[in-house]
Amino acid sequence: MKLVILAAMAVLMAPPALAAQPDTLESLFTEWRQLQKGEVRGGAPDFTAPALARQAAALKQLRARLDRLPAAQWSIARKVDRELIRSEMNGLDFDLRVAQPWRRDPAWYISVWTAQSDTPAHEGPVHPMPVELWTYSFPLDAAAQTKLAGELAHIPALLAQARGNLTGNTRDLWKASIVTIGEQLAALEDLQTKVAGGDPALRRAVDAATGATRDFLDWVKAEAPKKTGPSGVGKAEYSWFLKHVQRSPLTWEDEVAILQRELDRAHAALRMEEHRNRALPPLTGAQSPADYDRQARAAVDKYLRFMDERQILTVRDYMKPALLARIGSYVPPEQQNFFHIAMHRAPMTLWTHFYHWWDLANMAADPHPSAIRRGPLLYNVWLSRAEGMATAMEELMLNAGLFDDDPRAREIVWIMQAQRAARGLASLYAQANMIDLDAAMAMQVSRTPNGWMSPNLPLLGFEQQMYLRLPGYGPSYITGKAMIERLITxxxxxxxxxxxxxxxxxxxxxYGMIPVPLIRWQMLGATDELDKIGVSDADPIASDRQR
Incomplete structure (x- = not known):
């Protein structure tokens, strides 16, 4: 009896067990981002079937918990944040079901990145352990050498794993990946030179990554000719990705119609501009490095002055440095790709598209109060806002009068609009498996005005490969522009x-770097597109106080 009493007293005196904390939007976001990274095996991301099956099961459970959050009384802003998490979850679901880049695309296994993208995150799919080589300053100090050696260490194990995972029959993705893998090999060979004589552990890591990449490239080259199947996801899955990941109200067919219309409009406007300017001398462009630098810097000053004096937007301190850091340098005519041609003849036409760099500077200088919007969204969910805004600024600034004193520059704006429509339209047909990658590249070349799109320079292959790897990317410049124009209206x-x-x-x-349809919901309280963008359970809230 005494033992029973003592046991009862011990139970009463014991500290209470910690109750499970209820889910919140922020806690689920943190848990989701960890789940999205997947498992690690042998120091490398694990894309084997058992690991992916476990990730898919965990995703289903986590999504159910997100759906159970009591959101009826939330503000629109908070509901938008929930939809951003859902969009990312849908991106992983799409990868697991459809895209399967670890199985279909050898370029998925690229780890080394030598340049920063002008968008919030990498353009297109990237595995969870990228090595951002562009963030390092050489020569490296001791801490940077140790850090880089650790980041490179996964490459041999990942590329060994890739040979067992890559069972897909996707001809164009395999063919295009040979160039991409070759670029990683070149970057690592250059890195070998840079770290020679440095930390032995770093040299070993670079040598191992280089050798593994060389062997992987040889293997892909040997296997690629055996691949005969299509690489696009097809119309139905493409439209699913638009709705549930990009949160676009459009379908594949809608995008074809919009891009064809914009292509026609750009070509027609260009011919009228050329006719109006027919008595003017042609734009010849910068003829030397000094000439280019002078024109580029003067164009930055003129553009910012225009934005300020015409009250287009609030000019911030970071805007001029952000542009000056990206003006580039002189490129000889025979080496100029499409964008070099524009930059050398009328640099301000491309500076309008460099709104991208203001977006990135703004994210750093003025972080969004929502943790969910503060950093880059996964699966390029920011596409319509990032690429759409940058492209919209080209024509919006033309209409605002930026090029009134430079009529020939107006022609370049229309050439850029036509090129973006042409390449996006080609990518749509490639994703639908109506044409292959070679035909998509040929279409982009032939439908870009005045022979500005070189069939031989690397830009062409880079663009169409990227648009084949991520549904929606190619058209997003034009479709995102159309969404922003509608929002202005x-x-x-x-x-x-x-x-x-x-x-x-x-x-x-x-509002941050989020899909334009979700900005529209928050900006206007508009609910008419919610079903179209996959937000069927959102309660309409229109009060300004709750936005």
Whole structure:
């Protein structure tokens, strides 16, 4: 009896067990981002079937917990944050079911990146352990050498694993990946030179990564001719990705219609501009490094002055340095790709597209209050906002008068619009498996005006390979532009005489790098597109206070 009493007292006096904490949007976001990284085996990301099956099962459970959050009384802003997490989860679901890059695309196993993208994250698919070589400054100090050696260590194990995983029959993805893998090999061979005489552990890591990449490239070259199947995801899955990942109200067929219309419009506008300017001398472009540098810097100053004086948006301190860091340098005519041609003849035309760099600077200088929007969204969920805004600025600034004193530069704006429509349209047909990658590249070349798209320079293959690897990317420049133009229309209609261009852009920038349809929901309280973008359970809330 005494033992029973003592046992009961011990139970009563014991500290209470910690109750499980209820899920919150933020806690689920953190848990989701960890799940998305997947498992690690032998120091490398694990893309074997058992690991992927476990990830798929965990994704299903986590998504159910997200759906159970009591969101009825949330503000639109918080509901948008939930949809951003859902969008990323849908991206992983799409990879597991359809894209399967670890099985279909040898370029998925690329680890070394030598340049920063102008978008919030890498353009297209990237595995969870990228080595951002562009972030290192050479010569490396001791801490950087140790860090880089650790980051490179996974490459041999990952490339060994890849040979067992890559069972897909995707001709174009295999063929295109040979160039991409070759670029990693070249980067590592260059790195061998840079670290010679440095830390022995780093030299060993670089040598091992280089040898593994060389062997992998040889294997892919031997296997690629055996691949005969299509590489696109098909129309139905493409439209699913638009709706559930990119949160676009469009379908594959809608995008074809929009891009064809914009291609026609750009070509027609270009011919009228050329006709109007027929008595003017042609743009010859910079003829020397000094000439290029002078023109490029003057164009930055002129552009920023225009933005400020015309009250387009609030000019921030980071804007000029962000542009000056990206103006590039002189390129001889025979080596100029499409964008070099524009930059050397009328650099301000491309500086309008460099809104990208302002976006990135803004993310660093003024982090979004929502942790979910603060960093880059996965699966390029930011596409319509990032690429759409950059492309929209080209024509919007033309219409605002930026090139009124340089009529020939107006022609270049239309050439750029046509090129973006042509390459996006070609990528749509490639994703639908109606044409192969070679035909897509030929279409882009033939439908870009005035012979500006070289069939021989690397830019062409890079663009079409990337658009084949990620559904929606190629058309997003034009479709995102169309979404932003529609948003301007709707906001101007709603605000009437109170509409101000500067207010519009400043407010747009405040929502973060998220899909334009979700910005529209938060900016206008508009609910008519919610079913189209896969938000069927969102309660309409229209009060300004809750946005």
């Amino acid at each position: 709707e906001v101007a209609e709603k605000r009437g005489k109170d509409f101000r261009v500067k207010d519009f852009f400043d407010e747009l920038n405040s």
